[in-house]
Amino acid sequence: MLSANTGIMLCGHGSRDEGAVREFGAVAAVLRRRFPDNIVEHGFLEFATPIIRDGLDKLRARQVATVIAVPGMLFAAGHVKNDVPSVLNTYMAQHPGMPITYGRDLSIDTKLMRAAGARIEAAVQAADDTHGPVARHDSLLMVVGRGASDPDANSNVAKVSRMLWEGLGFGWGETCYSGVTFPLVAPGLRHAARLGYKRIVVFPYFLFTGILVNRIYDHTDLVAADHGDIQFVKAGYLNDHPLVVDTFVDRIHEAAMGSGVMNCQTCKYREQVLGFEAEMGLAQESHHHHSEGIGTGHHHHDHNDAQPHDHPHAHDQGHGHHHPYPHADHPHGPVSMSNGADKQV
Numbered sequence: 001m002l003s004a005n006t007g008i009m010l011c012g013h014g015s016r017d018e019g020a021v022r023e024f025g026a027v028a029a030v031l032r033r034r035f036p037d038n039i040v041e042h043g044f045l046e047f048a049t050p051i052i053r054d055g056l057d058k059l060r061a062r063q064v065a066t067v068i069a070v071p072g073m074l075f076a077a078g079h080v081k082n083d084v085p086s087v088l089n090t091y092m093a094q095h096p097g098m099p100i101t102y103g104r105d106l107s108i109d110t111k112l113m114r115a116a117g118a119r120i121e122a123a124v125q126a127a128d129d130t131h132g133p134v135a136r137h138d139s140l141l142m143v144v145g146r147g148a149s150d151p152d153a154n155s156n157v158a159k160v161s162r163m164l165w166e167g168l169g170f171g172w173g174e175t176c177y178s179g180v181t182f183p184l185v186a187p188g189l190r191h192a193a194r195l196g197y198k199r200i201v202v203f204p205y206f207l208f209t210g211i212l213v214n215r216i217y218d219h220t221d222l223v224a225a226d227h228g229d230i231q232f233v234k235a236g237y238l239n240d241h242p243l244v245v246d247t248f249v250d251r252i253h254e255a256a257m258g259s260g261v262m263n264c265q266t267c268k269y270r271e272q273v274l275g276f277e278a279e280m281g282l283a284q285e286s287h288h289h290h291s292e293g294i295g296t297g298h299h300h301h302d303h304n305d306a307q308p309h310d311h312p313h314a315h316d317q318g319h320g321h322h323h324p325y326p327h328a329d330h331p332h333g334p335v336s337m338s339n340g341a342d343k344q345v
Contacts, residue, residue: 002256004037007064009100010248011052011084012072014044020210021048023239024072030245035252039064042072045083052087060098068255070103070248074112074146074207077153080105103255106207106247108156113163115241120168120203123235127199131231137171140197144185144204144216147177147333149325154181160205171197178204178212180325182333185216189223191332193230203235207244213237 002008010031012024021044028042039062041055052069059067069088071080088100106112120141128134141164145157158175165173172195176188183191192200202220204213217234224232238244327333 002035002038002068002252003065005063005065006038006256007059007062007067008035008038008040008252009052009055009059009067009069010040010042010072011069011087012042012044012048013079014046014048014051015208015210016047017210017214020208023208027072027240027245027248030240031248031252034245034249045079045087052084053091056088056091056095056098056100060095064098067098067100068103068252069100070251070255071105072207072248074106074205075148075153075156076105076107077146077148077150081150101255101258103251106244106251108159108163109247109250111243111247111250112238113160113167115238115243116160116164116203116205117168118241118243119236119238120164120201123203123233124201127231127233134199134231135171136169138197139170139199139201140172140174140192140195141165141168141170142174142176142189142192142200142202144188144202144206145175145177146206146212147180147184149180157205164203170201177333178216180333182327182330184333185219186223187332189220189232190226193223193227197230199231199233201233201235204237206237208239209237 008031010024010028015021024044025042028040032040039059041050041058043050043052043055045052056067069084071084073080085102088102092098092100124139141161143157143161143164145154145160148154154177157177161173161175164170172192174188174192176183176185178185189200189202202216204216206213220232220234224230
């Protein structure tokens, strides 16, 4: 149990898509009901309001003694490792009387696997009801991850894909990504279409909607138009499934007990990860201060410690890359999905 004077801060990335902002806020509302004795606030790194700083200000105004901050993100790539901690550390330096404990990402969790399985099963059932059943062994599962310049985060998507493929008994499983790494959605689906399966189930392993999720579905439609002999099924993303909320609750309790430890064994900043050796030991810095609140809202803070936004990642719009992704010339990626599907095979 958390003490009543502990505040909870849910930290999201943010999106220009108002639907994504609403969905994140809805999860925060559910967490308020799950923690009725605690003050729960939420905020975003960029592109939306409230920003994380605003949520922390509200907690401080309510005179909480301490704060547990948890990232509302699936995996520990740059945002979880660098950007959110930078915001929290800056805030604590300015307000040392309110200590903040930082929890870990949602990560790979059996509850999330069950939630993902439920989304996939619902889509398969709807397709069976509409078009007639297709044997599971005649179906291919394509799991689509966000895509990052951090191979540890990318490998987590592949592990999720394997667990879902094996757990649900699909005839085959593949993994692709919405940006940054490879293979991207359109070329990934075109390769999958060559394998001879009657149905391809596309599952975005995302928490919330947004431009990228919509593009995943759009690219699925474009590839499907060229393969009329294959049934393409679009599964829903995780969103506010009760097991997703349960996982957030677990992360909050872990942080309160001091047991929320991230995996550092394959972190590119700590170990020599194949292909990313040059990034071992790099300073983990945030470059998000410039865009706090920009997007769906109009709230913007300027900070003296703002730095150029030049780290390797992709959002709804492209940015310059200071530490380039080492396989940027891969034939099946790795640029963020454009509005038109890549016909490359």
